[in-house]
Amino acid sequence: MADDSNxxxxxxxxxxxxxxxxxxxxxxxxxxxxxxxTAERALEIVRQRNRAADEDDN
Incomplete structure:
Protein backbone atom coordinates (compact mmCIF):
# COMPACT_ATOMS: atom_id res chain seq x y z
CA MET A 1 0.00 0.00 0.00
CA ALA A 2 1.36 3.42 -0.95
CA ASP A 3 2.00 6.08 1.69
CA ASP A 4 -0.05 9.08 0.57
CA SER A 5 0.61 11.14 3.73
CA ASN A 6 2.46 13.79 1.70
CA THR A 38 -10.72 21.72 5.68
CA ALA A 39 -7.23 21.92 7.21
CA GLU A 40 -7.62 25.69 7.47
CA ARG A 41 -10.76 25.07 9.58
CA ALA A 42 -8.94 22.64 11.90
CA LEU A 43 -9.20 24.76 15.04
CA GLU A 44 -12.92 25.34 14.42
CA ILE A 45 -13.41 21.60 13.91
CA VAL A 46 -11.57 20.85 17.17
CA ARG A 47 -13.73 23.37 19.07
CA GLN A 48 -16.92 21.79 17.67
CA ARG A 49 -15.77 18.27 18.58
CA ASN A 50 -14.79 19.37 22.09
CA ARG A 51 -18.17 21.05 22.61
CA ALA A 52 -19.97 17.90 21.45
CA ALA A 53 -17.84 15.72 23.76
CA ASP A 54 -18.50 18.06 26.69
CA GLU A 55 -22.25 17.84 26.04
CA ASP A 56 -22.03 14.02 25.95
CA ASP A 57 -20.36 14.10 29.38
CA ASN A 58 -23.38 15.85 30.90
Whole structure:
Protein backbone atom coordinates (compact mmCIF):
# COMPACT_ATOMS: atom_id res chain seq x y z
CA MET A 1 0.00 0.00 0.00
CA ALA A 2 1.36 3.42 -0.95
CA ASP A 3 2.00 6.08 1.69
CA ASP A 4 -0.05 9.08 0.57
CA SER A 5 0.61 11.14 3.73
CA ASN A 6 2.46 13.79 1.70
CA UNK A 7 -0.72 14.39 -0.31
CA UNK A 8 -2.84 15.03 2.77
CA UNK A 9 -3.30 18.34 4.52
CA UNK A 10 -2.50 19.17 8.13
CA UNK A 11 -2.91 22.21 10.33
CA UNK A 12 0.47 23.25 11.71
CA UNK A 13 0.20 24.41 15.32
CA UNK A 14 3.71 25.88 15.14
CA UNK A 15 3.08 28.12 12.11
CA UNK A 16 -0.72 28.47 12.49
CA UNK A 17 -1.49 27.50 8.90
CA UNK A 18 -2.51 24.61 6.67
CA UNK A 19 0.39 22.67 5.20
CA UNK A 20 0.53 19.74 2.82
CA UNK A 21 2.38 16.66 4.01
CA UNK A 22 3.89 15.69 7.34
CA UNK A 23 6.33 18.57 7.67
CA UNK A 24 6.40 18.64 11.46
CA UNK A 25 6.38 16.36 14.49
CA UNK A 26 2.99 14.79 15.25
CA UNK A 27 2.58 16.98 18.35
CA UNK A 28 2.75 20.12 16.20
CA UNK A 29 0.04 19.24 13.70
CA UNK A 30 -3.64 18.37 13.45
CA UNK A 31 -4.98 16.09 10.78
CA UNK A 32 -4.84 14.70 8.28
CA UNK A 33 -7.59 16.50 6.41
CA UNK A 34 -8.78 15.77 2.87
CA UNK A 35 -8.02 19.23 1.49
CA UNK A 36 -6.51 22.62 2.29
CA UNK A 37 -9.84 24.31 3.04
CA THR A 38 -10.72 21.72 5.68
CA ALA A 39 -7.23 21.92 7.21
CA GLU A 40 -7.62 25.69 7.47
CA ARG A 41 -10.76 25.07 9.58
CA ALA A 42 -8.94 22.64 11.90
CA LEU A 43 -9.20 24.76 15.04
CA GLU A 44 -12.92 25.34 14.42
CA ILE A 45 -13.41 21.60 13.91
CA VAL A 46 -11.57 20.85 17.17
CA ARG A 47 -13.73 23.37 19.07
CA GLN A 48 -16.92 21.79 17.67
CA ARG A 49 -15.77 18.27 18.58
CA ASN A 50 -14.79 19.37 22.09
CA ARG A 51 -18.17 21.05 22.61
CA ALA A 52 -19.97 17.90 21.45
CA ALA A 53 -17.84 15.72 23.76
CA ASP A 54 -18.50 18.06 26.69
CA GLU A 55 -22.25 17.84 26.04
CA ASP A 56 -22.03 14.02 25.95
CA ASP A 57 -20.36 14.10 29.38
CA ASN A 58 -23.38 15.85 30.90
Missing amino acids: DQWYYCLKHHRAEQGKQHWVGERLGPYPDQA
